[in-house]
Amino acid sequence: MLLHASPDLTIYHITLSPGLQYPPHNHLMDALIGIYKGSETNFIYPVDGSEIDAPERHDVAAPAVVHMNPDTVHAVANTGSARSGALHVYLGNLTETHRHMWSPDSTHAEPFDNERYLAGARPIRPGSGKGGRKVSVLRGGVNEHSASLRPDNGRRVLSRFKNIAARL
Ligand SMILES: [Fe+2]
Numbered sequence: 001m002l003l004h005a006s007p008d009l010t011i012y013h014i015t016l017s018p019g020l021q022y023p024p025h026n027h028l029m030d031a032l033i034g035i036y037k038g039s040e041t042n043f044i045y046p047v048d049g050s051e052i053d054a055p056e057r058h059d060v061a062a063p064a065v066v067h068m069n070p071d072t073v074h075a076v077a078n079t080g081s082a083r084s085g086a087l088h089v090y091l092g093n094l095t096e097t098h099r100h101m102w103s104p105d106s107t108h109a110e111p112f113d114n115e116r117y118l119a120g121a122r123p124i125r126p127g128s129g130k131g132g133r134k135v136s137v138l139r140g141g142v143n144e145h146s147a148s149l150r151p152d153n154g155r156r157v158l159s160r161f162k163n164i165a166a167r168l
Pocket of ligand 1: 025026027074076
């Protein structure tokens, strides 16, 4: 459900059914995913031009905040046994951005289309993806973060987010 969209901020409330995996896509802006219920898995894809390669798998359980850079390509799945819940915060207007998705059976980028994105949900393939830590995870709030979050990057995103929040 879309909660807010303005030129520098978009907020969605998104819940995912267990056992489903959605198509790879990018956002072309910083994304902060605050998972408050259940667990989600991110498959992070290496990109070469507009082609994607085999993804790395990253499992996250609530409560956690995941940060993705503007160039990140990911596919999200609910690998848990219950419905997951998350607030998705994007530092830009995601609803008006010409971004990309990749069909489940293709490695070539296509324009993002919400209907095709939702129709592209598939059962999770067991064991898909290599283990990895390409996303930054901030556990238990935005002040604590894992070593994988580069401090400069974290400070940049949080300071931008605070500026935007102060204007709401
Ligand atoms: Fe996404």
